[in-house]
Amino acid sequence: MQKALFVTEVGKPVSLGTRVIPNPNLGEVLIKVTSSQILPHDTYGRDSGLFFQSNLPYVLGTNISGIVTKLGPSVTKYKVGAHIFGQGSPLAPLPDSAGLQEYATLRASDSALVPEGFTDDQIATLPTNAVTAFKALFHSENFHLPFPPSKTFDYSSKTLVVIGAGSNVGKLTIQFAKMVGLGSVVAVASISGEKELKELGATYVVDRYSEDVVRDVHAMVGGQDAVTHVIDCVNWVYDLAANLVSRTRPSVIVTLHRADSAVEALERLGKQESRAMGAKGLREHFTELAEVFWGNIGEWVAEGKILTGKFRVIEGLDAEKINEALDLYRDGRPVVQAVIHPNAEL
Ligand SMILES: NC(=O)c1ccc[n+]([C@@H]2O[C@H](COP(=O)([O-])OP(=O)(O)OC[C@H]3O[C@@H](n4cnc5c(N)ncnc54)[C@H](OP(=O)(O)O)[C@@H]3O)[C@@H](O)[C@H]2O)c1
Incomplete structure (x- = not known):
């Protein structure tokens, strides 16, 4: 016993x-x-x-x-x-x-x-936070960026917005995005975390307490149409994410809680071309990536790529x-x- x-x-x-x-x-x-x-x-x-x-x-x-x-x-x-x-x-x-x-x-x-x-x-x-961040970026149900990194995919042209970048999942998402060379990563977080988030790989940090986060993010990346990938690591209601994504380009919102309110918000805003879905970070939902993740995570940690x-x-x-x-x-x-x-x- x-x-x-x-x-x-x-x-x-x-x-x-x-x-x-x-x-x-x-x-x-x-x-x-x-x-x-x-x-x-x-x-x-x-x-x-x-x-x-x-x-x-x-x-x-x-x-x-x-x-x-x-x-x-x-x-x-x-x-x-x-x-x-x-x-x-x-x-x-x-x-x-x-x-x-x-x-x-x-x-x-x-x-x-x-x-x-x-x-x-x-x-x-x-384990769970890293699996969730990795899944959000690379799993076919979520952003589905190619992994292992593909020579033919243009990671550098992509912009990712991480809402709740100061959370553990947020920080891990930034590190995995940096690992594959994503073009720009906008971290929405407390400004006190700016130095740490930039060291982890964020290109810009937008103050989550700003009176207009949407305006600030769009200003950083050159307008709304640049925003096609948004992950929200903390909220349960997703108006911010839905307002951030492009009106003209199909976009993806990944949530860590039920995505229903993100789907509704996209519909309300007339962004029907865009999708929203949850990232389920349990091992049962991760089998597609388990081998590549568990085969490499020790090395990524040892090399300082993942903290x-x-x-x-x-x-x-x-x-x-x-x-x-x-x-x-x-x-x-x-x-x-x-x-x-x-x-x-x-
Ligand atoms: N779907 C899944 O499989 C899965 C897996 C893992 C976690 N989760 C869920 O994800 C959530 C986060 O987990 P975690 O452990 O990563 O959280 P955490 O590290 O405890 O997150 C706390 C941090 O989030 C930031 N934050 C809180 N409210 C915010 C807001 N409204 N806007 C922006 N940033 C905000 C704050 O950072 P700053 O103020 O310092 O910026 C705060 O210090 C939990 O609800 C958890 O259950 C889901």
């Missing part, structure tokens, strides 16, 4: 309990979890059952790193003792691949070795502290990402 933190009732705090240590299935490994970073969707899971619905009791945590303790059938990618990181699955019927427990399974295809020189904590800040996030540590499966960290997302308060050490003593 192992210790785990459970959602036993949707809308109630998570609580400590025990469950069996899972056995790795075909293509999976069992890891001793060293670090698991919690994300806004973990709060939505606790408070409204997002992803696992009434499939209770459930365990949160999709960003996971740890030490391989057992190889499932057909896994040759890792050796026992390797430090790896990967993305768990909140959609699976059982919470075997979840981070807020001492042991978890990871699929070899949705994980990678922790790159040399990096800690399990640092790397645990990446790990800032974080703080919570030792042990401390229900009180972890509920408080989940509450910060619920209450919209400033968050430094919390990385949990499930195997540490309380």
Whole structure:
């Protein structure tokens, strides 16, 4: 048996309990979890059952790193003792691949070795947000920019606007856009973040508190018709994104929450040529890109192309502290990402 933190009732705090240590299935490994970073969707899971619905009791945590303790059938990618990181699955019927427990399974295809020189904590800040940013840019359901980079595609002629560029997903989107040489990236964010965002790869930073963000973005890029790609990383209502995109050129808006209001806003504005859709960053929606992403993410981090996030540590499966960290997302308060050490003593 192992210790785990459970959602036993949707809308109630998570609580400590025990469950069996899972056995790795075909293509999976069992890891001793060293670090698991919690994300806004973990709060939505606790408070409204997002992803696992009434499939209770459930365990949160999709960003996971740890030490391989057992190889499932057909896994040759890792050796026992390797430090790896990967993305768990909140959609699976059982919470075997979840981070807020001492042991978890990871699929070899949705994980990678922790790159040399990096800690399990640092790397645990990446999986879901990096998968989401990568998916938004390169998946056929979203912007569908060619990846691996194509010699015949003109990345330099494209302009991407990132609304909520100061968010973790926003920063990762900027870094991946820089990696393929996108022409210009406009970051809509607090102006206090300008220096950092430009270092990450933003060409321009527009103050999100400006009285006219649309005007400011268009002024930066030479008019509305230059804006054909907009990702909104923070909002739930998408009038800003719909107002930003071109009137004359087919454009794409990618959202991180339900895209319905973006579709409606485009219709209202007479921009029927344009499309809006959500980027679902769970591993189940990422299979098309999993090989290229997980085959390279360690190297991109080691080379400094992709930076790990800032974080703080919570030792042990401390229900009180972890509920408080989940509450910060619920209450919209400033968050430094919390990385949990499930195997540490309380
Ligand atoms: N679809 C998916 O699969 C998926 C995956 C990952 C995340 N998400 C969702 O994406 C959202 C963001 O997640 P995250 O962890 O990246 O967020 P985060 O890092 O916690 O974002 C907070 C930052 O967003 C910026 N911000 C907040 N409100 C804004 C606004 N109205 N306009 C512009 N910027 C604003 C602020 O930055 P500054 O003020 O410093 O600029 C703030 O510091 C969450 O709701 C999460 O659930 C979805």
